[in-house]
Amino acid sequence: MAHIPDGVVTIPVLAAGAAITVGGLAWGLRALSPERMPRVAVLSAVFFVASLIHLPAGPASVHLILNGLMGAVLGAAAYPAIVVALLLQAVLFGFGGLAVLGVNAADMGVPAVLAGLAFRALWRRDAPRRTAVLGALCGGGAVVLTSLMLAGALALSGREFLPAAQVVLLTALPVVAVEAAFTAAALGLIARVKPELLEQES
Amino acid sequence: MKRIFLTTTLLLLAATPAWAHKLKVFAAAEGAQIVGTAYFAGGGKAQNSAGRLLTADGSVVAEFHTDGDGAFRLGVISRQDYRISIDSGDGHVAEAHVAAAELPESLPATGSPAPAPTATVPVAQPTPAIDAVELAVARQLLPLRQQIDALEERTRFSDIMGGIGTIFGACGLYAWIASRRNRKP
Numbered sequence: 085m086a087h088i089p090d091g092v093v094t095i096p097v098l099a100a101g102a103a104i105t106v107g108g109l110a111w112g113l114r115a116l117s118p119e120r121m122p123r124v125a126v127l128s129a130v131f132f133v134a135s136l137i138h139l140p141a142g143p144a145s146v147h148l149i150l151n152g153l154m155g156a157v158l159g160a161a162a163y164p165a166i167v168v169a170l171l172l173q174a175v176l177f178g179f180g181g182l183a184v185l186g187v188n189a190a191d192m193g194v195p196a197v198l199a200g201l202a203f204r205a206l207w208r209r210d211a212p213r214r215t216a217v218l219g220a221l222c223g224g225g226a227v228v229l230t231s232l233m234l235a236g237a238l239a240l241s242g243r244e245f246l247p248a249a250q251v252v253l254l255t256a257l258p259v260v261a262v263e264a265a266f267t268a269a270a271l272g273l274i275a276r277v278k279p280e281l282l283e284q285e286s
Numbered sequence: 287m288k289r290i291f292l293t294t295t296l297l298l299l300a301a302t303p304a305w306a307h308k309l310k311v312f313a314a315a316e317g318a319q320i321v322g323t324a325y326f327a328g329g330g331k332a333q334n335s336a337g338r339l340l341t342a343d344g345s346v347v348a349e350f351h352t353d354g355d356g357a358f359r360l361g362v363i364s365r366q367d368y369r370i371s372i373d374s375g376d377g378h379v380a381e382a383h384v385a386a387a388e389l390p391e392s393l394p395a396t397g398s399p400a401p402a403p404t405a406t407v408p409v410a411q412p413t414p415a416i417d418a419v420e421l422a423v424a425r426q427l428l429p430l431r432q433q434i435d436a437l438e439e440r441t442r443f444s445d446i447m448g449g450i451g452t453i454f455g456a457c458g459l460y461a462w463i464a465s466r467r468n469r470k471p
Contacts, residue, residue, distance in 0.1 A: 087308070088377045118464040125457030129450045136441055138326075168456065172449040177441060179308055238377050251375040 087135070087173070088188055088234070090181030093241040101187030101237070105167065108193050112163035120161060123281070127154050128165035132172055135179065139258070146259050151192045152226030153267045155200030156219065157274070157281060162196040163189070187237055195229035203271075207282060215275040215282075216268040223267025224260045231256040309378035312435045313370045314428055315388035317421040318363075321428070322382060324356045324372040327439035331356025335374045342367040365393040388424075390417045 093101075116124060127150075134148040154162040167189045173179040180188045199222040206218055231252045238252075239245035274281050309332060313322030320339070324332035332352055339348040339360055352358050352372065362368065368384045386395070392414075 089308075089379060092377060092379055118461060118468075121457055121460055121464070125453050129453045132449050132453060133446060136446060168453060169449075172452055176445045176449050177308070234377055248375065248377075252377065 087170075087180030088184045088191075088237065090183050093184055093187055093237055097187060097237050097240050098184060101184065101190045103186075104190040104194065105163075105186040108160075108163035108189070108197065109167060112160045112165075112193075112197075115160040116164065120158070124158055124161050124165045127158055127162070128169045131166060132169035135169075135173060136177070139262070146255060148259060148263060148266070149192060149227055149230060150223075150263065150267075151196035151230060152199040152223035152263060153219075153270055155196035155198070155226060156203040156222050156267070156271055157200075158196075159200040159204065160197050162200060163193040166193045166196060191230050191233045191237065194233065195226040198229065199223075199226045203282075209275075209279055209283075212272060212275055216272040219268035219271035220264040222271075224264035227256055227260045227263050228253070308439070309372065309374055309380040310435070310439055311370055311372045311380045311382040312432050313382035313384050314424065314431055315384055315390075316424045316428065317417070318361060318390055318393055320358075320360045320362060320368060320370065320384050322358055322370060323432070324352050324358070324374075324380065325436075326378075327436075327441075332372060332374045332378075335372050337370060337372045340369040340371060342369065344369075362389065363393065365389045365391070365395045390420055392417055 131150055131154060134150045136147070138147050151162065151166065154165060158165060167185070170180060170185060170189055170192070174182050174185060202225075203218055203222050206214075208214055232249065235245060235249035235252045238248040271282070308327045309324065310327050311322060311324045313320055315321075324335055324337065326332060331354075333354050333356055335352045335356070337350050337352060337358060338346050339350070339362075340346055347362075347368070348360060350358055350360060358370075360370075366386050366389075370382045370384065371379065372381075373379045
């Protein structure tokens with residue numbers, strides 16, 4: 085899921101996706117300081133690889149997205165990281181179309197940035213359990229939001245919203261569970277061993 | 287917590303070689319039928335997905351659903367280029383082509399329902415025997431073609447490393463430019 089190929093969505097949706105992505109890129113790049121660049125590159129690479137590892141889940145096959153984790157660690161800088169990784173996936177693997185890059189980036193980037201904002205607002209340095217719960221919410225919530233945006237993009241392109249949303253959400257359910265657990269574990273670990281990674285950028 | 291993280295990481299790393307999540311359709315002619323499967327590259331089959339059989343100019347000939355194995359089998363009544371388009375409903379679509387040349391010559395061609403009356407010397411007429419040979423050869427070749435089709439979609443390790451390298455290269459470039467800017471004040 086989440087990688088729409090070319091020729092599925094209509095031109096207004098393409099234009100809207102592209103506009104959101106230009107905005108997200110501008111904001112994300114402004115939030116990006118040279119000191120944080122290696123971090124962005126590492127998470128971009130993780131995102132790039134995570135989408136390639138395919139997990140069998142009932143009738144469909146799914147993969148992790150990890151946009152909640154990226155948002156929590158990178159904040160707005162998650163958006164350019166996602167765009168770069170998506171571009172490479174499209175070019176190297178034909179994974180999602182090039183023309184719909186903006187829509188795909190918006191589907192995954194907007195939830196990432198929102199998860200980042202929520203995480204920054206609610207995170208406390210000395211509360212490891214709270215970090216884990218927040219991580220689970222960010223990880224799971226970002227995937228749910230991505231699925232809804234994907235279903236919305238399909239609906240605006242002339243499909244029925246409810247059936248599309250149902251299919252997308254059903255196939256996403258295992259991803260939501262795995263991402264919630266993974267993000268909670270990852271952020272919990274980071275909060276204990278290297279909390280400054282999660283500190284608000286001053 | 288640390289252990290969960292490590293276990294998850296190990297599980298992720300141990301998951302079978304990287305595979306892309308992308309819908310693919312394989313279709314080929316077998317006699318006067320088009321057979322094929324819809325599958326996710328490297329992953330499961332696209333079960334009960336809606337499919338359409340189209341002519342080259344895009345008009346719909348038939349609509350169908352794939353079975354529990356993602357397979358389909360469609361009879362055709364005319365010899366022309368076909369397109370098979372599959373939609374798994376969650377934003378994945380894929381298309382395959384079957385060329386007219388793959389279908390038996392005994393089928394009537396479209397566009398010219400009756401052969402032009404000015405046709406002079408008729409070429410060797412297709413016979414049932416030739417059709418049978420073509421069908422047998424097509425059956426033998428089918429698994430091979432399917433294998434080649436699947437092989438094309440395999441995610442290669444070198445591609446993955448190339449992608450990671452590009453990301454880090456871009457990061458290095460950015461760091462280089464940033465450091466020059468700082469030094470210049």
